[in-house]
Amino acid sequence: MSWNRRRWLVAAGASLCVAARSQAETAATMLTATDVHVPGYPTVEALRWIGTTLLKESDGRLGLHLYHSGQLGRESDAIDMARFGALDIARVHISALNNPFPATQILSLPYVFEDTAHMRRALDGAPGQRIRDAFAARGLIGLAFYDSGARCVYNTRHAVHTPADLHGLKLRVPPSDIFMDLLRTLGANPTPLPYGETYSALQTHLIDGAENNWQSFHTTRQFEVAHYWSQTEHSFAPEALLMSQRRYDAMAPADRDLLRDVVARSVPYMRELWDRSENASRDFVLGHGVNFNEVDRPAFRHAAAPVMERFLRDPLLQQLHKSIRDLA
Numbered sequence: 001m002s003w004n005r006r007r008w009l010v011a012a013g014a015s016l017c018v019a020a021r022s023q024a025e026t027a028a029t030m031l032t033a034t035d036v037h038v039p040g041y042p043t044v045e046a047l048r049w050i051g052t053t054l055l056k057e058s059d060g061r062l063g064l065h066l067y068h069s070g071q072l073g074r075e076s077d078a079i080d081m082a083r084f085g086a087l088d089i090a091r092v093h094i095s096a097l098n099n100p101f102p103a104t105q106i107l108s109l110p111y112v113f114e115d116t117a118h119m120r121r122a123l124d125g126a127p128g129q130r131i132r133d134a135f136a137a138r139g140l141i142g143l144a145f146y147d148s149g150a151r152c153v154y155n156t157r158h159a160v161h162t163p164a165d166l167h168g169l170k171l172r173v174p175p176s177d178i179f180m181d182l183l184r185t186l187g188a189n190p191t192p193l194p195y196g197e198t199y200s201a202l203q204t205h206l207i208d209g210a211e212n213n214w215q216s217f218h219t220t221r222q223f224e225v226a227h228y229w230s231q232t233e234h235s236f237a238p239e240a241l242l243m244s245q246r247r248y249d250a251m252a253p254a255d256r257d258l259l260r261d262v263v264a265r266s267v268p269y270m271r272e273l274w275d276r277s278e279n280a281s282r283d284f285v286l287g288h289g290v291n292f293n294e295v296d297r298p299a300f301r302h303a304a305a306p307v308m309e310r311f312l313r314d315p316l317l318q319q320l321h322k323s324i325r326d327l328a
């Protein structure tokens with residue numbers, strides 16, 4: 001799609017949001033939110049929970065209108081819309097924030113986290129707070145982080161056991177320099193594509209595979225085309241829930257407090273959904289003919305080390321890395 005057409009669509013999406021908001025405002029003040037995932041996906045369900053809880057606890061004054069399934073386009077567009085106040089809340093993957101917000105890069109880097117428990121401790125603690133504070137520099141409020149599981153490689157051609165097996169595989173990555181660098185360093189041929197275009201790119205053999213978590217692999221139905229899943233766990237990059245600073249500043253202080261409180265309570269709610277759906281998605285795709293294999297993880301860690309070295313030259317990332325590793 002041309003740049004102009006994309007800009008036009010973003011502008012059209014923005015005015016739709018504003019129109020939806022002003023209609024609904026006669027009843028309750030509706031915050032608008034966006035997510036690329038489909039209903040049933042834990043991030044979407046967490047946003048819905050925020051909406052119903054807000055309505056209940058504000059006695060019908062404050063609610064949330066959710067545009068799910070990428071109705072408002074790409075995550076990078078959602079970030080811009082939130083910055084300029086055309087959208088109130090954007091649920092996006094941290095990789096979409098890596099370029100404009102360098103502090104977030106630490107969360108995408110390979111093998112920074114040992115496991116989900118370590119990631120949750122870091123996001124709930126000082127490193128998470130420091131990264132959230134960085135959003136203020138560009139008109140955003142970091143409301144919360146959500147889980148996104150362990151990203152692994154899957155493809156249409158063969159099982160991947162060592163980095164050498166990635167040679168010659170064209171893999172889709174989210175549009176982020178870190179993911180490009182990481183997959184290239186591991187030996188694959190990375191291709192940045194928007195999330196919503198991955199399934200058709202697999203089908204038309206534009207790419208051989210991609211990397212993501214179990215739930216995305218399942219809910220996008222990419223498992224129908226890519227039959228080899230290899231448990232690389234190369235990144236635990238989480239999700240971020242961001243709010244437009246403009247919109248936040250325009251809210252009454254009591255509404256701000258309520259929103260903050262409800263969002264904070266949505267985190268454990270989302271984590272519970274996450275753990276359950278991770279198992280369900282894995283079982284589902286394995287029951288539908290996907291071949292699973294463990295990988296030589298030390299070999300992957302070793303192959304990814306140069307990426308860490310490159311990014312850890314930055315003093316900010318070095319400090320954040322230390323504070324995250326201290327919580328391992």
Ligand code: GTR
Pocket residue numbers: 036075091092093148173174194195212213216239
């Ligand atoms: C998913 C994430 C999405 C999207 C996607 C991607 O895990 O939840 O927000 O960013 O990955 O790879 O683009």
